[in-house]
Amino acid sequence: MRAVMGSKNKKRVILPSRPDPPSVEQILEDINRAFPNDPVFTILQDGIQDVKAGSSDSEVESRYQQSRRYLELNERLQEARSQLVRQREELRTVGEELQHSVEEVKGRAL
Numbered sequence: 001m002r003a004v005m006g007s008k009n010k011k012r013v014i015l016p017s018r019p020d021p022p023s024v025e026q027i028l029e030d031i032n033r034a035f036p037n038d039p040v041f042t043i044l045q046d047g048i049q050d051v052k053a054g055s056s057d058s059e060v061e062s063r064y065q066q067s068r069r070y071l072e073l074n075e076r077l078q079e080a081r082s083q084l085v086r087q088r089e090e091l092r093t094v095g096e097e098l099q100h101s102v103e104e105v106k107g108r109a110l
Contacts, residue, residue, distance in 0.1 A: 022030075
């Protein structure tokens, strides 16, 4: 009995051909059938509603600025986190040095 079979005995798997891309009508039909809370289409629906309602450029600018502010705050938060980690390590090191100094002083006093 042979434990390992060679690759010559493997059958080649033939994949089906790639389907044709959907038509514009099919895409629109999918969008229209989506549930209102579908996360994939929520942004698209909001954009369509904004265009229909004639939303102003100031709303778009406001959303853009809000997104930028979020990203900036998130970056600052990450930097603050890194700084706190460094400071914690420094405090730990200083605390250990202080503990050794206290033990040394106690040893001398006895």
